[in-house]
Amino acid sequence: MSHDAHTDRDPHHDPLKADSDSQGGSRHPDADPLTDSRPTHPESRRAPLHIDPRIERSHTLPGWVYTDPELYRKQKERVFARSWQWIGAADSVKAPGHVLPRTLLEGCLDEPLVLTRADDGALRLLSNVCTHRGALVVEGEGHVRFLRCRYHGRKFGLDGCLQAMPEFEGVEGFPSPSDDLPELPLEQWGPFLFTALDPVCSFDDWIAPVRERVGFMPVEEFRFDPNHSRDYLIDANWALYCDNYLEEFHIPYVHGASLTGSLDYDRYRTERFAWGNLQFGMGRDGEPGFDLPPGHPDEGEPVIAFYFWLFPNLMLNFYPWGLSMNLVQPLGPERTRVAFRSWVWREELRGKGAGADLHRVEMEDEEVVESVQRGVRSRLYQRGRFSPRREVGTHHFHYLLDQALRRDGRGEGGGQGGG
Numbered sequence: 331m332s333h334d335a336h337t338d339r340d341p342h343h344d345p346l347k348a349d350s351d352s353q354g355g356s357r358h359p360d361a362d363p364l365t366d367s368r369p370t371h372p373e374s375r376r377a378p379l380h381i382d383p384r385i386e387r388s389h390t391l392p393g394w395v396y397t398d399p400e401l402y403r404k405q406k407e408r409v410f411a412r413s414w415q416w417i418g419a420a421d422s423v424k425a426p427g428h429v430l431p432r433t434l435l436e437g438c439l440d441e442p443l444v445l446t447r448a449d450d451g452a453l454r455l456l457s458n459v460c461t462h463r464g465a466l467v468v469e470g471e472g473h474v475r476f477l478r479c480r481y482h483g484r485k486f487g488l489d490g491c492l493q494a495m496p497e498f499e500g501v502e503g504f505p506s507p508s509d510d511l512p513e514l515p516l517e518q519w520g521p522f523l524f525t526a527l528d529p530v531c532s533f534d535d536w537i538a539p540v541r542e543r544v545g546f547m548p549v550e551e552f553r554f555d556p557n558h559s560r561d562y563l564i565d566a567n568w569a570l571y572c573d574n575y576l577e578e579f580h581i582p583y584v585h586g587a588s589l590t591g592s593l594d595y596d597r598y599r600t601e602r603f604a605w606g607n608l609q610f611g612m613g614r615d616g617e618p619g620f621d622l623p624p625g626h627p628d629e630g631e632p633v634i635a636f637y638f639w640l641f642p643n644l645m646l647n648f649y650p651w652g653l654s655m656n657l658v659q660p661l662g663p664e665r666t667r668v669a670f671r672s673w674v675w676r677e678e679l680r681g682k683g684a685g686a687d688l689h690r691v692e693m694e695d696e697e698v699v700e701s702v703q704r705g706v707r708s709r710l711y712q713r714g715r716f717s718p719r720r721e722v723g724t725h726h727f728h729y730l731l732d733q734a735l736r737r738d739g740r741g742e743g744g745g746q747g748g749g
């Protein structure tokens with residue numbers, strides 16, 4: 331299996347912009363149902379989607395969850411349209427008048443948005459869709475005094491408020507607030523911006539464990555490193571990528587040569603929060619670890635990596651040298667892009683410890699994840715059980731995903747059930 335990974339070496343590269351060859355989305359959803367030999371897991375033979383909150387009793391997600399186009403569509407509305415998503419760095423739009431179009435979760439939600447910095451210095455995230463007949467308003471980054479839709483000339487302020495519309499004399503009840511560009515919540519942690527279309531939890535609840543554990547690091551001072559930032563394209567469902575990331579079980583088997591030299595597997599553990607979890611990479615004797623300040627909850631422990639996962643698709647891996655962020659971006663039921671973005675704090679620690687060769691570790695993970703994707707398509711595979719000691723994070727993810735699929739989605743007209 332080849333990996334069409336490629337590197338973004340342009341320092342001005344938009345950290346979330348997809349590369350052109352990743353735009354095909356899934357290579358499978360359009361497969362001809364008459365010639366496609368992959369099983370369809372008819373509903374009558376599907377294991378139910380139910381995750382028991384007690385890991386000792388629970389089964390894993392059934393195989394059909396990782397291939398089913400209908401469930402994938404539900405996940406877009408119930409999981410991704412209802413969760414917090416990374417949308418960029420605050421310093422990408424500095425001066426008043428600066429506007430920058432962004433696409434929320436490109437290849438999945440594809441929601442057109444625009445970041446604007448108004449005259450009063452306020453940073454906003456607006457819908458980039460004209461409230462007249464739906465044209466995209468801002469087509470490229472630039473510096474402007476107002477936004478003007480080029481289709482019929484509707485004019486908006488940088489705050490999204492409608493300012494003028496030609497040829498609209500006599501239109502009753504116009505303008506009204508619904509003629510302004512909708513504004514999305516914009517939250518900041520360190521230099522990073524986050525947004526959500528219709529979040530099921532508050533941003534503060536979501537980010538709280540990160541603030542508590544790594545708030546001692548000067549994240550605002552971290553420097554973006556384009557040379558260690560790249561996209562990986564994987565022939566697997568996005569949730570399989572998360573499943574693998576979230577369990578420690580495979581470390582000695584899959585990363586025996588790359589990680590077990592620095593990680594103390596016996597002391598490795600996972601802690602769960604309401605909306606995410608944290609794996610503690612504990613170092614063997616002599617491994618360079620964090621200098622945890624007095625009063626830190628893990629003071630005195632030989633932590634060499636904090637591996638945060640925040641529901642549903644953000645991974646923040648903190649090492650003594652800085653941060654490796656992984657954004658898991660679904661492109662289809664069996665196709666995923668994972669954006670690796672690095673920010674460096676202490677360059678001199680870069681080549682040391684568990685965060686030294688992330689590309690090698692990623693290649694090791696991708697091979698097993700793609701292998702599992704071929705396996706979960708099987709007519710003979712139903713679902714598995716969990717190791718209570720080593721698969722805590724994966725079980726937590728499955729539980730949160732099951733719960734999310736029971737809620738109404740952003741783009742749905744009601745209805746319950748996880749399919």
Ligand code: FES
Pocket residue numbers: 460461462463464465479480481482483484
């Ligand atoms: S669609 Fe924007 S002015 Fe008509």
Ligand SMILES: [Fe+2]
Pocket residue numbers: 574575580584585691695
């Ligand atoms: Fe791994």
